[in-house]
Amino acid sequence: MSQIRSQQKDAYALILEAIDQGVYRPGDRLVESELAERFGVSRTPIREALQRLETQSLLARDGRSLIVASLDHNQMAELYVVRTELEGLAARLAARHAAEEEISVLRDMVEDDRALLDDPSALARANRRFHKMIHLASHNRYLVQQLDLVHRSMALMATTSLAAQGRGEVALAEHRAIVEAIGRRDEDAADRAVREHISVAFVTRLKLDSRKAG
Numbered sequence: 001m002s003q004i005r006s007q008q009k010d011a012y013a014l015i016l017e018a019i020d021q022g023v024y025r026p027g028d029r030l031v032e033s034e035l036a037e038r039f040g041v042s043r044t045p046i047r048e049a050l051q052r053l054e055t056q057s058l059l060a061r062d063g064r065s066l067i068v069a070s071l072d073h074n075q076m077a078e079l080y081v082v083r084t085e086l087e088g089l090a091a092r093l094a095a096r097h098a099a100e101e102e103i104s105v106l107r108d109m110v111e112d113d114r115a116l117l118d119d120p121s122a123l124a125r126a127n128r129r130f131h132k133m134i135h136l137a138s139h140n141r142y143l144v145q146q147l148d149l150v151h152r153s154m155a156l157m158a159t160t161s162l163a164a165q166g167r168g169e170v171a172l173a174e175h176r177a178i179v180e181a182i183g184r185r186d187e188d189a190a191d192r193a194v195r196e197h198i199s200v201a202f203v204t205r206l207k208l209d210s211r212k213a214g
Contacts, residue, residue, distance in 0.1 A: 026070035
């Protein structure tokens with residue numbers, strides 16, 4: 001029984017990671033047999049994982065098929081509202097509770113990520129790691145859980161705002177401002193810096209989407 005549970009957990013994590021990394025993009029069809037072969041897992045845990053992902057609205061029905069869900073304009077706007085509030089709280093709590101070692105890691109992340117400016121996909125992954133570190137530095141497990149849910153839904157966006165011309169450089173400057181505020185233990189400044197960072201990202205994404213629509 002424990003092996004089946006382990007396979008179910010692994011299958012779910014594997015599919016979720018593939019969506020997060022863009023292996024499967026919004027609108028792509030997920031076929032049980034193909035996933036089982038790809039990940040070397042039996043079809044039963046794959047089926048359970050697909051049902052779980054559908055329940056979480058990460059997958060949608062297209063006739064009898066399951067496809068990776070996509071977010072319409074209103075859903076994206078709603079997601080950014082929630083993300084802004086939760087990320088602001090995480091930054092505020094990180095300024096209050098983060099260990100000096102956690103702040104040091106955040107500083108190192110900002111500097112290391114400069115090497116990724118020419119690779120939007122790698123920079124997007126680094127961006128997720130940076131925000132995850134802030135979540136963990138908040139030292140509030142319930143907030144971390146809610147932010148995990150938000151970031152899973154963020155994976156349903158077909159493109160990263162960091163692909164926009166010049167956005168990577170600006171985003172790293174925003175990250176640096178967030179870390180400096182956390183390092184000063186300035187809760188208001190940390191909250192404000194994160195909110196501004198997410199607002200600019202949202203505007204950038206809206207512009208990218210409008211160009212595609214045009």
